[in-house]
């Protein structure tokens with residue numbers, strides 16, 4: 001399953017970052033998913049939970065944000081939402097010299113670390129703004 005390999009890659013990356021900054025755990029992971037990336041957010045959420053088990057991310061929540069596919073026509077400068085399946089032909093000039101501006105994203109946008117008992121952020125942990 002594609003989502004499982006994506007989930008494992010996300011967990012791996014976040015775990016490495018957690019280790020390098022000595023984080024006690026991870027509370028939230030925000031991921032941007034392009035509409036055309038071929039990843040189903042619900043499936044990714046499911047796989048993420050499995051992939052987190054036994055890692056520093058155990059119990060972390062995954063938040064996904066969908067990025068719409070956008071195409072732009074080079075000759076006339078028009079841009080539009082591609083939809084799915086992607087419509088890559090310019091409705092203005094019928095040209096096919098279009099480029100995909102967005103929609104293939106698959107990236108970790110933000111990670112919120114869990115505050116540990118000896119972390120300086122710990123006293124702020126309840127107001128939800130530890131960054």
Ligand SMILES: [Zn+2]
Pocket residue numbers: 073074075076077078090091092093094095
């Ligand atoms: Zn055009």
